[in-house]
Amino acid sequence: MAKIQPRSxxxxxxxxxxxxxxxxALIDSIKSVFRLxxxxxxxxxxxxxxxVLSGKYGDEGEKLLYKLDYKNDKPRDRVALRYDLTVPLARxxxxxxxxxxxxxxxxxxxxxxxxxxxxxxxxxREFYQCDVDTIGAPEGIADAEIIALTVQMIRGLGFDxxxxxxxxxxxxxxxxxxxxxxxxxxxxxLSGFTRILDKLDKIGRDxxxxxxxxxxxxxxxxEALGEVLAIDNTNVETLQALRERLAGIETAQEGIDSLFAxxxxxxxxxxxxxxxxxNPNLARGLDYYTGAVFETTLPRQPHIGSLTGxxxxxxxxxxxxxxxxxxxxxxxGLDRIFAAMEQLGMVDTGVGSVTRALIAAYSKxxxxxxxxxxxxxxxxxxxxxxxxxxxxxxxxxxxxxKQGIPFVAVIGPDEAADPQNLKVSLKQLAKSEQxxxxxxxxxxxxxxx
RNA sequence: GUCCGCAUAGCUCAGUUGGUUAGAGCGCCUGACUGUGGCUCAGGAGGCCGCGGGUUCGAGUCCCGCUGCGGACCCCA
Numbered sequence: 001m002a003k004i005q006p007r008s009x010x011x012x013x014x015x016x017x018x019x020x021x022x023x024x025a026l027i028d029s030i031k032s033v034f035r036l037x038x039x040x041x042x043x044x045x046x047x048x049x050x051x052v053l054s055g056k057y058g059d060e061g062e063k064l065l066y067k068l069d070y071k072n073d074k075p076r077d078r079v080a081l082r083y084d085l086t087v088p089l090a091r092x093x094x095x096x097x098x099x100x101x102x103x104x105x106x107x108x109x110x111x112x113x114x115x116x117x118x119x120x121x122x123x124x125r126e127f128y129q130c131d132v133d134t135i136g137a138p139e140g141i142a143d144a145e146i147i148a149l150t151v152q153m154i155r156g157l158g159f160d161x162x163x164x165x166x167x168x169x170x171x172x173x174x175x176x177x178x179x180x181x182x183x184x185x186x187x188x189x190l191s192g193f194t195r196i197l198d199k200l201d202k203i204g205r206d207x208x209x210x211x212x213x214x215x216x217x218x219x220x221x222x223e224a225l226g227e228v229l230a231i232d233n234t235n236v237e238t239l240q241a242l243r244e245r246l247a248g249i250e251t252a253q254e255g256i257d258s259l260f261a262x263x264x265x266x267x268x269x270x271x272x273x274x275x276x277x278x279n280p281n282l283a284r285g286l287d288y289y290t291g292a293v294f295e296t297t298l299p300r301q302p303h304i305g306s307l308t309g310x311x312x313x314x315x316x317x318x319x320x321x322x323x324x325x326x327x328x329x330x331x332x333g334l335d336r337i338f339a340a341m342e343q344l345g346m347v348d349t350g351v352g353s354v355t356r357a358l359i360a361a362y363s364k365x366x367x368x369x370x371x372x373x374x375x376x377x378x379x380x381x382x383x384x385x386x387x388x389x390x391x392x393x394x395x396x397x398x399x400x401x402k403q404g405i406p407f408v409a410v411i412g413p414d415e416a417a418d419p420q421n422l423k424v425s426l427k428q429l430a431k432s433e434q435x436x437x438x439x440x441x442x443x444x445x446x447x448x449x
Numbered sequence: 450g451u452c453c454g455c456a457u458a459g460c461u462c463a464g465u466u467g468g469u470u471a472g473a474g475c476g477c478c479u480g481a482c483u484g485u486g487g488c489u490c491a492g493g494a495g496g497c498c499g500c501g502g503g504u505u506c507g508a509g510u511c512c513c514g515c516u517g518c519g520g521a522c523c524c525c526a
Contacts, residue, residue, distance in 0.1 A: 303521095337526090
């Protein structure tokens, strides 16, 4: 039989134990923060009806949907791989109108996008999202809680100083609408306007102004807009300055009021002021956002895209149920965070096994005794394994060394001499220390480490 | 979707103006070391030189196409 190439689909990855061990620790820590804020777990299927997903993500997003192609299917029976976790949530909530509100859920599952993968930027076709959302709570506290949770989690992971400082950028859709009006544009031009504005930090003011000019913004408007966007102060000062500059534009004032309120709640939650940045040019591409929008960036690592992204979407659920339900939430980009941590040397990939103790039998005669030791270790809660072949102690020792297993327990004729009082030669590899001890003593030593 | 670069051992790479049996380091296996990892030494296995075509007496090396990978843009987690 011809050998089949062991290729995998572009943009997908295998996670080896060396990667999965720190990755699972990361997931556990994310979930524990979610729970701490009172969110409960939810899972939804990988496959969704195409009509449920279609039209929610903007023109760019629509192209990235993985649509499954079946023969003889009817258009309304078509399915696609889920693109995010927010739309499936909206579908679940819309189909369970009797649930008490607010509904607070977290969800950690993979999503798929037919993008061009760029691993260095933390961009893949299959990747995990960790979403938290509060459904049925009006703008204000719930928004601040999501931001506070994001800050606590990201900083708790170590993104809190130097090159790994993370900042939550915060803006409001209504402020963006107001800026659009301020620039002399019509409401239909909002998405084009915000898309250009969003590039400000990347391509610079001049390039943005050129594109805005092409969109139809006059020179006078450009000049005024330039003055507004140049405001860069503390968050409160920035908002105050915007309030004055945008006097008379009602939507902008509403957005500014909302941001003031959120900042106030954040200060009561003891969120450090430097962890959040009011950023009037932050856009967010998804079409469904209606209020506050936010994302987490690493200002010193601009090639890595946003670590988290979210916002308020008060009109999405009504698309499925006809009932208005306000909602706010965010996505924690697990794979982005992991990629950033790897590049910043924050991940230990030196351990290839979860085993704490490897038991090695000197000869076949000691295997029954070794199995008894194995039972005792496991009963004490120590992840342990017996090396599958007896003799040649070099093999189990070399194996333990390569896998990063900290302890090897050797059992030979001497240690097994008294079946009523089994002993092992317990060696701690990192210290090169070895002693003949009873099984109980070995367990105590290892639990102590 | 647009642009640029790269493709030789499991990994990182070297390979002269095109010239005979294709190299190193790391890793892997065996032994020195018949109760013990790392360090050292000795030996060994492992290559359709990405795929297809072209130029040439001769191609890992030059040309074209394809595929894959990497990077930038767009967009995003």
